[in-house]
Amino acid sequence: MPANTTASSGQQADRSVRKKGRKGRLFVIVLVLAIVAGVGYGAYWSVSTVRASFPQTKGSIKLAGLAGPVDVKRDGNGIPQVYASSDEDLFMAQGYVQAQDRFWEMDVRRHTTSGRLSEMFGKSQIETDEFLRTLGWHRVAQEEYDSKLSPETKKYLQAYAKGVNAYLAGKDGKDISVEYAALGFTNDYAPQPWTPVDSVAWLKAMAWDLRGNMQDEIDRSLMTSRLGPSQIKDLYPGYPYDRNKPIVQEGTYDAASKTYEPKGTGQQGQTGQQGQTGQQGVGTGSGTGSSAAGGAQAATDGLQSQLAGLSEVLDGIPAVFGPNGNGIGSNSWVIAGKHTITGKPLLANDPHLSPQLPSVWYQMGLHCRDVSENCSYDVSGFTFAGMPGVVIGHNQDISWGLTNLGADVTDLYLEKFTGDGYQYDGKVVPFKTRKETIRVAGGESKPITIRETENGPLLSDRSDELGTVGKKAAVDSSAPDRGDGYGVSLRWTALTPGKSMDALFAINRAKNWNEFRKGAADFEVPSQNLVYADTENNIGYQAPGRIPLRAEGHDGSLPAPGWDPDYRWTGYIDQDALPYEYNPERGYIVTANQAVVDPDKYPHALTSDWGYGARSQRITDLIESKTKAGGKISTEDMRQMQTDNSSEIAKLLTPMLLKIDVSDKHVREAQKLLEGWNYTQSPDSAAAAYFNAVWRNVLKLTFGHKLPKELRVKGECLYVEPAENTGPADEDVRVQECGERDADSAQPDGGDRWFEIVRGIVKDEDNGWWKTPSDKEIDTRDELFAQALEDARWELTAELGKDIDSWSWGRLHQLTLENQTLGTEGPDFLKFALNRGPWNLGGGEAAVNATGWNAAGGYDVIWVPSMRMVVNLDDLDKSKWINLTGASGHAYNAHYTDQTDKWARGELLDWAFSEKAVEETTADTLSLRP
Structure with missing residues (x-):
């Protein structure tokens, strides 16, 4: 179900990397905020300003347009469960509550899908808007709404929009989110009413990032x-x-x-309407x-x-889900009851998307007090702020998950x-x-x-x-x-x-x-x-x-x-x-x-x-x-599978790397880290850090000077011999030097396609791909592996220090969560206020725990399991879930990133579904009244 990629913490954080880790900076916002003096701006950024936009989660609010009372019960993580007596009230309340927590995010998203970012952020976004208008996402969404969607769906979309607009009524920008207060320094933008088509258009952004090849x-x-x-x-x-x-x-x-025609023990179902029949030959x-x-x-x-x-x-073009069209991954699997402890199915899902703050997902339950023709939903799961309904999750009878086909x-x-x-x-x-x-x-x-x-x-x-x-x-x-x-x-x-x-x-x-x-x-x-x-x-x-x-x-x-x-x-x-x-x-x-x-x-x-x-x-x-x-x-077995850190390419290459005769004692010291390694990329593993550095250098040496210059990655940090020895007299220590890559070369991203490419040639020691046109005079696989072992040693010496006992994969493989708008540009004070991290992570490229990184740019995490869930169909209240960040989009709210530490450790939260379980976990109750 597509990200800026970063090589090492700090030095390469602002480099844009194409190919699998590319996202092309989500919003290149050049704000006049940069001219605001830090002291003056800091004074404006007061506690009262920050808290003014926090949602009301207790007491009672009168909401014009509701037909009956609605209760919003939030647990200790701020995750809302909504109870209503009609479908329209349910989706109106969903719109209201999501706007409470995430309207800034929703507003930026709809300006993306409609090609109107320049209205918020000025002339820096004109070219992006031009391209988005050419694609016409919002125009097509309008056509869908006008001529394709059922009257029932339109009714739900209208109710949702009514709820969002009920939240906006009478509020200034600073009352909605602190980002609007910041934006007010540069222009007089004010949020406009939400429309049903704003919700439909979000599916176009999702489709764009998952568009294929x-x-x-x-x-x-x-x-x-x-x-x-x-x-x-x-x-x-x-x-x-x-x-x-x-x-x-x-x-x-x-x-x-x-x-x-499937072969199985169950009866064959029937689909709805058929698509257009066409020629079968392809x-x-x-x-x-x-x-x-x-x-x-x-x-x-x-x-x-x-x-x-x-x-x-x-x-x-903004990639709101992940690297544009490439590298979008996800895991989902389902186990029949004959293989589970409970005797009923278990279903797991974890979509791999670009890390965002707040997360692209919003956890929520939508419950009709009595499921009937008038109120037909009892569903819980992961939603998109800005769109009614649940995208991934379960209702009282079924569960479902998604991965990109x-x-x-x-x-x-x-x-x-x-x-x-x-x-x-x-x-x-x-x-x-x-x-x-x-x-x-x-x-x-x-x-x-x-x-x-x-x-x-x-x-x-x-x-x-x-x-x-x-x-x-x-x-x-x-x-x-x-x-x-x-x-x-x-x-x-x-x-x-x-x-x-x-x-x-x-x-x-x-x-x-x-x-x-x-x-x-x-x-x-x-x-x-x-x-x-x-x-x-x-x-x-x-x-x-x-x-x-x-x-x-x-x-x-x-x-x-x-x-x-x-x-x-x-x-x-x-x-x-x-x-x-x-x-x-x-x-x-x-x-x-x-x-x-x-x-x-x-x-x-x-x-x-x-x-x-x-x-x-x-x-x-x-x-x-x-x-x-x-x-x-x-x-618990399903959870452990989701956090499996095993590296398939390490299983293939490590036995060969250990056979390479290495003369340099420092390189040999690093090579020994791979002895007895079980190929698990845990955050504290020095072997994982060294292997991934070797893998990156294998790719660079094998393919880096052979791919067309049009595919090149700019701003690569290279490791070169220093003019003078910078280490102790008896040691050869290399230093890092950042500069422009060879204008006639490109660097592979290192994903599982590259696993398969190397697998196809690795047994041919004299394959032409191993020959490197350089002063290194590399002609065979083992010569190239020896050079990669050496280059990786000095790369990590520059990155992590000379002492290999201090090395760890987590120090190299870090996640920083950036607010996707004002946290990527603007003054450092604003970035500090909005962004969080870093976290040292395990996992890696094409691992089940897919904390992806791009070998073209470095080791920092550029896509992640954006959420994880395990649904227990025997007892839905024993299901588990976790989000990358938290329920809130408000910086300094208690639920801004309150799930991230647990997510990083691979933990899951309890997921209450039944009314009794929800009541037992409720921390705050808000009553919405007509």
């Missing part, structure tokens, strides 16, 4: 400037189906009925395809600089311009255009024109560099004459109005598998892996989503020629044809962004850019280590 399309094209087809194939290895099991293992596709996902795919490749030759420009544009739902098209139109199938077609105006705080408004082709909006209009596409290009003879040039457009499923909001409410009130699947059929974007369990001892999995079908020979792995009709989408996979499982014989289902189904058993291409299954197979192994020996799994 757009960056991979660009990268594969860029690689052709330096690498041949076989080398690119090395860098995009096939999924290891023989080693890492796909999600769906039982069942087959029935060609006659065009449906997926490419293999290899990136080579037929001669048509060759035409797409030829059409992109010579466009490397323009595609690199697109990468830069994408980097500037990663389906390929985007395609980039090269468009040929002629005059005021573009070429398609030998004809000139006029652009669809619209004009919009961007209002700018403290400046003049800026009008923009947005152009679209039949394939989608022209992203190239938002970049001077992209606007020159084709002028320098050397395209193949199948492309039209250059004429007026080329552009780049985007086809994306989320730009077609859909009914995902309907799906959310349907799942929230589903009572069984059939109702769950019917609701899931409308969960069109983003495409997610849905796991399921119920109190009747059933488990299941469903792959929903609007997933395109492409013409034979076009697999979506490269940008396509927009003038050629053979590259148009031919339809969407029918919902009944999407893979699912229900009560599989093995008794468990694991999803962790691995392949969904073996392609030999399924005719449709979902994507070729899966995660490679390091996490999913580790979870599977942990489950089977218990169940195959006849053991039973408990809630």
Whole structure:
């Protein structure tokens, strides 16, 4: 279900890193706050100002618009449970309470989705707004609200908006959040009323960050400037189906009925409406395809600089969930009752997203006092502030979790311009255009024109560099004459109005598998892996989503020629044809962004850019280590699995690294740390720190000088020989020196794709990838490993000190929580006031405890298990949950980060659900009255 990455605490904290850890600074806010004197500003930042916006959590409030009384019961962590007697009152109260805790966050989010950040933060956000307006998230959300969503869903959205606006009524900005008080120094911005479409648009931001392989399309094209087809194939290895099991293992596709038929002990459910039927023939996902795919490749030759420009544009777009389109991971798994201590299912979920303050999640319970036709919800879980309903959690009958499926739902098209139109199938077609105006705080408004082709909006209009596409290009003879040039457009499923909001409410009130699947059929974007369990001892999995079908020979792995009709989408996979499982014989289902189904058993291409299954197979192994020996799994076992720190790449490489003959005594001293190491990346492990430094240097030496310069990471900190020996006379101690990386090189991010790349070549000691064009004269694997061991020793000497007894992975691998707006820019005093940390963490890249880091930039944590939950379907009151931060978005509120210490230690909180359990844990009660 996409972040700034940092290399080492302090020295690299402000470096922007592309690729997997890239987020392109979420909001580049250049505020006049920087000119405010620290003393004067500190005086204004008084206790009364900070506390003025804290929510009222006790007593009684009259709320115009309520039909009946509502009670809001908060536990000791400030987590609210809302009790009402009608659906409209329930969702109105949800809007009110979320606005109490998180309205600043909600307001910034809606300005993101509508391309209106400049209204809050000034001219620094104009380019971001231009791109967001071009994508048109809010415009599509409006179309969904007007024409797609059910009357019932609209009623809930209206009630939610009414609750938010009831909170805003009569309040100044400083009464809502201290950030508004800070913003008041620079402009006269005042929050506007909330609308139902503001809530719907948030799903577009979610879909954008989980959009799939757009960056991979660009990268594969860029690689052709330096690498041949076989080398690119090395860098995009096939999924290891023989080693890492796909999600769906039982069942087959029935060609006659065009449906997926699961094999299991439960009855087959039925979905709701079907998607559009299209051509079934699709490419293999290899990136080579037929001669048509060759035409797409030829059409992109010579466009490397323009595609690199697109990468830069994408980097500037706020990534509210995680690194843009890459590296978004999550774990979820469900265990049938036959394998659990309770005899009923257990379900676990932990989405891996960028660390944010406050967390993207908001814990909440929504309870009808009496579940009936008039009030149909009794649900609890993780919500998004700004959107009604529960996204992940459970009701009184079922539980569900989400991970990113990663389906390929985007395609980039090269468009040929002629005059005021573009070429398609030998004809000139006029652009669809619209004009919009961007209002700018403290400046003049800026009008923009947005152009679209039949394939989608022209992203190239938002970049001077992209606007020159084709002028320098050397395209193949199948492309039209250059004429007026080329552009780049985007086809994306989320730009077609859909009914995902309907799906959310349907799942929230589903009572069984059939109702769950019917609701899931409308969960069109983003495409997610849905796991399921119920109190009747059933488990299941469903792959929903609007997933395109492409013409034979076009697999979506490269940008396509927009003038050629053979590259148009031919339809969407029918919902009944999407893979699912229900009560599989093995008794468990694991999803962790691995392949969904073996392609030999399924005719449709979902994507070729899966995660490679390091996490999913580790979870599977942990489950089977218990169940195959006849053991039973408990809630505590599930928690321990979530915090498993084992490194799969360490298991592969460490035995080889220990065989390297090292002459330098200091390097040999570090090498010995790996002897007897169990590959567990605990915070206090010196071996984990050293291995990950070695891994980073293996990647740098093996691939760093071979990847195209367009993929390069700027601002890399390198470790070099000092001009003079800075250590004791008998020691060679190197120092850190930060500077610009080699302009002709790039650095791998080190994710599980790189695990698989190295696995594919590691047994070939003379493979060409090991040869390094440098004065080091490295020709073989072992020579390169020896150099990596040495470089890592001196890197950690500079980072952690000469004494290896003082080394630990946690000191290197730190999490700092930054307020995603004013905590990233502005005066240091404001950052100190809003930000928290650091925390020393265990875990690591592609571990189950996925505290991700980016080898291109360093070791600091750039994405995390953003929450964790374990649902006990035998007794819902014995379920457990934890959030990354806390319920409150108010700095200095007791619940701003009150869950983070426990989260960092891998602990879970008790999760009360029944009215009795909630009452026993209630610390504050607020009564909302008509």
